[in-house]
Every structure is written in structure tokens, then in C-alpha cells.
Amino acid sequence: MVTVSLLDYGAGNVRSVRNALSKLGYRVVDIDKPEQLRSAQVVVFPGVGSFGAAMSFLEQKGFLEPLREHVRADRPFVGICLGMQTLFEGSEESPGVHGLGVLPGVVRRFQIPDSAHPLAVPQIGWNGFAPYKQSPALAGLDEDSCVYYVHSYYVPMADELHDWILTTTTYGVDYVSAVQRGNVLATQFHPEKSSKTGLAILDNHLRAVAAGAAVPRAPPALESVRASAQTRPRKRVVACLDVRTNDDGDLVVTKGDSYNVREVSAAAAASAPPGGKGAVRNLGKPVALASRYYEEGADEITFLNITGFRDSPLGDLPMLSLLVEASQTLFVPLAVGGGIRDYVDAQGVAHSALDVAAAYFRAGADKVSIGSEAVVAAKAYWARGGCGDGSSCIEQIAHVYGRQAVVISVDPRRVWVDAPAAAGAHKDACVESPQGALGPAGERFCWYECTVKGGREGSDLDVVQLARGCEALGAGEMLLNSIDADGQNRGFDIALVSQVKRAVTVPVIASSGAGCVEHFSSVFAETDVEAALAAGIFHRKEVSVADVKLHLKAKGIAYRP
Ligand code: 1PR
Known part of the structure; x- marks a missing residue:
């Protein structure tokens, strides 16, 4: 059995790399001292955080020299994401900091989106990889294979890298998405999060290394690297799986209509005690449902602790054990939300939002999503005149784990007005008759108020203010729900989605209201969102993730097969 030594420095989700290697049948040990690095059979370095x-x-x-020696001596190595970038001389992410310098060149930042470069930064999601040369690491993968990327910085193409480049990828620019020479492989993408394709790349390389046959075929003759x-x-x-305990204390996936997750049928009301509520809807067990979505081809899975x-x-909720279990078998990105905030536990011990996030990352989450506290943070940001002070949970988590790990879960509700002027400070954020809807008194305009505590309390912040404030504080993505559209099966609120997408440069996930496959193609055709999320139709088996993919294929929308 091959033993793989993991260079884990405790930042971010390294559990998934460990899980992927174990699933593939490798023995995984941790490297804690330079001597262990010197004697390691195979080193895997999944860099996370900042350069x-x-x-x-x-x-x-004391790992700098042993790691340089290891790579220069062509000893078996897999670098992932930052584990690839650190091989270079430096990065625009951390000016003045020297990289390992075993490969020439400096890592660059993607352009901030503008009309010439409309793609969101960070790149979060699935993209292809075009082989520059053939390698055992890529054996058996077809040309439509995709892998998962999360990064704001990239390795530019350069002639000096000619005999190192393994694959290239396009995201506004063409860049180097994997390098390999002999036993040393490093990828910008995350194989451990790239489902069966990613696991195949890891396994192919490690097997080839063990057989002494990792050497890739020579690259094309050099004119200029292209x-x-x-x-x-x-x-x-x-x-998306909304998770909570039901009245019997079981952890269940539930699903509401406009955030009401209790049964409201006449029968449920009749069986409820006087003045009581219907039972919490139970749509299944979290890990079992998530596994079904993984097999059906879900590109990402989100767990929300809705009573956090x-x-x-x-x-109070076994979200951590849920993540530990899910990350053992689900090799796609996992996001978790609910309760990312400072709190004091029953024993009187104080925990920071950063502690909560850290526990989630260690348990297997790739991203945390912040709801109520994001509203608090954005309000404080605007109250300071549009400045951060480092104290918000968004700033603290982004500082340690990187902005790509921080998602803002937005819970907006329509506030109807007769005319934009009646919206006061929110007049510029008004939209007209979203999805043809009118307010209860026939009002034609609305703005979107950000709520907290799962819609139980409102705020004087609109979605544009929230999204811009949170982006400025360091959030890397927006998960945009809608209390009005949630569970209604009438489609995403396109006016809301367009408004938020236009307000920020980070990726946006449209959520709430999907009722059929056409709603997915509409939101992708009518807005520039990077992702669309659904819950109810998947849980009730009305539509499968695979159905959505087939429909996107028929519509010519780029999707992960
Ligand atoms: O405020 O940081 O503790 O986070 C709480 C989290 O829980 C937030 O992400 C918030 O959106 C979520 N949440 C709170 N209450 C509810 C509820 O339903 N009562 N769920 C709730 C939010 C919306 C989506 C849903 C989509 C798609 N649910 O999660 O999956 O609307 O549904 P659909 O496809 O069936 O229409 P904090």
C-alpha cells in the first residue's frame, strides 16, 4: 500500500483530500517535521488560504528547503491549488513574499470584472482542462471532463514553462491549470472536489508514480507557448438541504413555503393541539438525500442549519457530524450555513464566529454561508461610511480562510410601494412588477428588504446595500434566496437576481422558486448568475439534478456532464 504524506497546516478543508486519498485506498499520514518530509514516499500539499x-x-x-529538494529531485509530489502556486517565484496576492521558486514566474490576479472582462472573481466552479501534453495522470478522461476551481490568482502561460505545462484552462485569459514533470504533479483545480474525474487524476498519478511510470509524453515543439x-x-x-430537528428531536431535511416549514394542510391543522402548529415537514435524512444528489450530478451541495x-x-445540532459523514463520500464542494456568529454556550463558554467556521471547515465544509450576521456586518459597514474595521465575521473568516470560503446567504422579502419615491432611501433599488406580480393593494413597485433569523425580523437594508457591503468586507459569493419565491415553484425572481448580480463582481447563486427544468435555463439565459439552486423539487423527486443537466444540454448552456 502506498503511503501518502499530507502537508496540512490547518487552514481550510484538508479533510476532503484525506478522505479522497483514503477512498482511493492510500494510507495517509501527516507531516509535522522536516525529517518526515525528507523520508516521505509521496508528498501531497493542498495549500489553502493566502500565498x-x-x-x-x-x-x-522549516519545510522550505526540504520541499524544494523534494520537488527538484523529482520525488513524488501532488500540489493542489495554492500547493501549485507556491512552487513559483511569487504571487501578486502577497507582494514581496518569495515562493519556493522551483518554477519560474509570478502568479497573477484575474482582472476585476468590467465590460471587457465580465467573469466573476474569484472563479468558483467547474471548468474544463485542455491537455497540453499527454500524461498517465489524465488517462481515461474524455475531453468534456470538468474539474472544480476556486481561485482569484492564476499561473500565466510562459515559454519557460514549456516542459512543465500539463493542462491549460480559459477563464477570461488562458492560463496554466496543471503542471507536471516526471513524478511532480500540481493542479490549480481541486481533484478532491472534482467528483470521479478528480479522483481519477489523483489515482492515475499515484499509481503511475508507484509503478515508476509517471513521465508524461513530450510537449509539442516549442514555437511559443499557446x-x-x-x-x-x-x-x-x-x-440545498434545509436541516433542523423536528418535534421528535430527529435531524431532518425540511422544506418550507415562504420559509414556513410546518404542515399547513387542513388535516395537519385538525390534528394539531389547540393553538398548536402543524408538524415540521420531514423530507428525508440529510446525508442520504445529499448522496442521491451527488450521484445525480449535483455540482455543489449546501446544508443550512435553519434554526442556527x-x-x-x-x-444543539449535529451539523458537524453530518459534515464529517457527508465529506467521506461526497467529493464535490460542500457549503454549510446557519449560526455562523459569536455565541456563548450552555456552559458559559464564549465562541467566536471564526471558531464556528473553523469547526465547520475542519469537519469537511469548503465554504460557510452567513445569513443574519451578514446583515449586522453590512449595516455597521455603511454606518462607518463604507469602511471595514476588521471586526466583522466576514472579515475575520475571509482573512484566515480566503474570501472564496465566505458565502453570504441573503434572505430578502419584497416591500411593496406605489412608486419608487415612496421607498425613500431604497428608491434606486426599486424594481417594477417582478415576474408580473403586484403587491397586496395593487402596488407596482417593490424593493427587497434583507431579513434576519430566517425571515422573522426585517431590517432597513436593501439587497444592493447588503451585497455591496458584504463584498467590500471580503465575501466571495452570494447565495440569493427569496422569501416570496421560496417553495412556490413559479421560478426564480429574475428581477431580484439581476439586481444583485449587477451590484457585485463575485459569483451569485440564484435560489428559491425552481419548479421545473425550464426555470434553470431561464435564470441562466436572462441573468449572468453562475449557479442556480433548488431544494423542494429535488427532495420531492419531481425533477432530478440529472433532468436539469439534460435540459441545460438541450438548451446549449455550458454545464458539467
Ligand atoms: O441567519 O446565519 O443563522 O443562517 C440561517 C440560514 O438558514 C440562512 O441561510 C437562511 O437562508 C436559512 N433559513 C432560515 N430559515 C429558513 C426557513 O426556511 N424557515 N431556509 C431558512 C432558507 C431557503 C433556501 C431554499 C431555497 C430553495 N431556505 O434554503 O433551499 O429557497 O427552495 P425551493 O427550491 O424549494 O424554492 P443564519
Whole structure:
């Protein structure tokens, strides 16, 4: 059995790399000392966080020289994401910080989106990889294969990299998405999050290394390094599981209508005690449902602890054990939300939002989504005149884990007005008759108020203010729900989605209201969102994730097969 030594410095989700390697049958041990690195059979370095933080970790632990020697000596190595970038001389992410310098060149930042470069930064999602040369690592993969990327910085094409480049990818620019020479492989994408394709790349390389046969075929004759073929980012289909305990204390996936998750049928009302409520709807067990969505081809899975605002987030719900279990078998990105905030537990011990997020990352989450606290943070940001002060949970989590790990879960509700002027400070954020709807008194305009505590309380913040404020504080993505559209099966609120998408440069996930496959193609055709999420139709088996993919294919929308 091959033993793989993992260079884990505790930032972000390294559990998934461990899980992927174990699933493939490798023995995984941790590297804690430079001597272990020197004697390691195979080293895997899944860098997470920022370039500067990764380099300072390597330096403090005395790993810089042993790692350089390991790669220069062509000993078996897999670098992932930042684990690839640190091989270079430096990065625009951390000016002045030296990389390992075993490969020439400096890592660059993607352009901030503008009309010439409309793609969101960070790149979060699935994209292709075009082989620049043939390698055992890519054996058996077809040309439509996709892998998962999460990054704001990239390795530019350069002639000096000619004999290193393994694959190239297009995201506004053509860049180097994997390098390989002999036993050393490093990928910008996350194989451990790239479903069966990613696991195949890891396994292919490690098997080839063990057989002494990892050497790729020679690259094409050098004229000037050019991308091998253009690739396309794919629209993501996300399955969401709202999780809570029911009245019997069981952890269940539930689903509401406009956020009411209790039965409201006449029969349920009749059986409820006087003044009581219908039972919490139970649509299944979280990990079993998530596994079904993974097999059906979900590009990402989101778990929301929908009562996290009122309970002790880490104590009252077994979200952590749920993540630990899910990440053992689901090799796509996992997001978790609910209760990311400072709190004091039943024993009087204080926990910060960063502690909660850290526990989620260690348990297997790739991203955390912040709801109620994001409203608090954005209000404070605007109250300071549009400045951060480092104290918000968004800033703190983004600082340690990177902005791509911080999603804002927005819970907006329509506020109807006769005319934009009646919306006061929100007049510029008014839209007319979203999806042809009118207010209860026939009002033609509305703005979207951000709510907290799962819609139980309103705020004087509109979605544009929330999205812009949170982006400025360091959020990397918006998960845009709609209390009005939730569970209605009438389609996404396109006016809302367009408004938020126009307001930010980070990726946006449209959520709430999907009732059929056509709603997915509409939201992708009518807005620029990167992803669309659904819950109810998947849980009730009215539509499968695979049905959505087939429909996107028929409509010519780029999707992950
Ligand atoms: O405020 O940071 O503790 O986070 C609480 C989280 O729980 C937020 O992400 C919030 O959106 C979520 N949440 C709170 N209450 C509810 C509820 O339903 N009563 N669920 C809730 C939000 C919306 C989506 C749903 C889509 C798609 N549910 O999760 O999956 O609307 O549904 P559909 O396709 O069936 O229409 P914090």
C-alpha cells in the first residue's frame, strides 16, 4: 500500500483530500517535521488560504528547503491549488513574499470584472482542462471532463514553462491549470472536489508514480507557448438541504413555503393541539438525500442549519457530524450555513464566529454561508461610511480562510410601494412588477428588504446595500434566496437576481422558486448568475439534478456532464 504524506497546516478543508486519498485506498499520514518530509514516499500539499500565509507556515516549520529538494529531485509530489502556486517565484496576492521558486514566474490576479472582462472573481466552479501534453495522470478522461476551481490568482502561460505545462484552462485569459514533470504533479483545480474525474487524476498519478511510470509524453515543439484549446466555465446546479430537528428531536431535511416549514394542510391543522402548529415537514435524512444528489450530478451541495440563529450552533445540532459523514463520500464542494456568529454556550463558554467556521471547515465544509450576521456586518459597514474595521465575521473568516470560503446567504422579502419615491432611501433599488406580480393593494413597485433569523425580523437594508457591503468586507459569493419565491415553484425572481448580480463582481447563486427544468435555463439565459439552486423539487423527486443537466444540454448552456 502506498503511503501518502499530507502537508496540512490547518487552514481550510484538508479533510476532503484525506478522505479522497483514503477512498482511493492510500494510507495517509501527516507531516509535522522536516525529517518526515525528507523520508516521505509521496508528498501531497493542498495549500489553502493566502500565498503569504502558506509561505510563512512553510518557513516557520522549516519545510522550505526540504520541499524544494523534494520537488527538484523529482520525488513524488501532488500540489493542489495554492500547493501549485507556491512552487513559483511569487504571487501578486502577497507582494514581496518569495515562493519556493522551483518554477519560474509570478502568479497573477484575474482582472476585476468590467465590460471587457465580465467573469466573476474569484472563479468558483467547474471548468474544463485542455491537455497540453499527454500524461498517465489524465488517462481515461474524455475531453468534456470538468474539474472544480476556486481561485482569484492564476499561473500565466510562459515559454519557460514549456516542459512543465500539463493542462491549460480559459477563464477570461488562458492560463496554466496543471503542471507536471516526471513524478511532480500540481493542479490549480481541486481533484478532491472534482467528483470521479478528480479522483481519477489523483489515482492515475499515484499509481503511475508507484509503478515508476509517471513521465508524461513530450510537449509539442516549442514555437511559443499557446493554450492547447479553449475551455468554458460551466453553470452550476446546486442542491440545498434545509436541516433542523423536528418535534421528535430527529435531524431532518425540511422544506418550507415562504420559509414556513410546518404542515399547513387542513388535516395537519385538525390534528394539531389547540393553538398548536402543524408538524415540521420531514423530507428525508440529510446525508442520504445529499448522496442521491451527488450521484445525480449535483455540482455543489449546501446544508443550512435553519434554526442556527436561536440555538447554540455547534452544540444543539449535529451539523458537524453530518459534515464529517457527508465529506467521506461526497467529493464535490460542500457549503454549510446557519449560526455562523459569536455565541456563548450552555456552559458559559464564549465562541467566536471564526471558531464556528473553523469547526465547520475542519469537519469537511469548503465554504460557510452567513445569513443574519451578514446583515449586522453590512449595516455597521455603511454606518462607518463604507469602511471595514476588521471586526466583522466576514472579515475575520475571509482573512484566515480566503474570501472564496465566505458565502453570504441573503434572505430578502419584497416591500411593496406605489412608486419608487415612496421607498425613500431604497428608491434606486426599486424594481417594477417582478415576474408580473403586484403587491397586496395593487402596488407596482417593490424593493427587497434583507431579513434576519430566517425571515422573522426585517431590517432597513436593501439587497444592493447588503451585497455591496458584504463584498467590500471580503465575501466571495452570494447565495440569493427569496422569501416570496421560496417553495412556490413559479421560478426564480429574475428581477431580484439581476439586481444583485449587477451590484457585485463575485459569483451569485440564484435560489428559491425552481419548479421545473425550464426555470434553470431561464435564470441562466436572462441573468449572468453562475449557479442556480433548488431544494423542494429535488427532495420531492419531481425533477432530478440529472433532468436539469439534460435540459441545460438541450438548451446549449455550458454545464458539467
Ligand atoms: O441567519 O446565519 O443563522 O443562517 C440561517 C440560514 O438558514 C440562512 O441561510 C437562511 O437562508 C436559512 N433559513 C432560515 N430559515 C429558513 C426557513 O426556511 N424557515 N431556509 C431558512 C432558507 C431557503 C433556501 C431554499 C431555497 C430553495 N431556505 O434554503 O433551499 O429557497 O427552495 P425551493 O427550491 O424549494 O424554492 P443564519
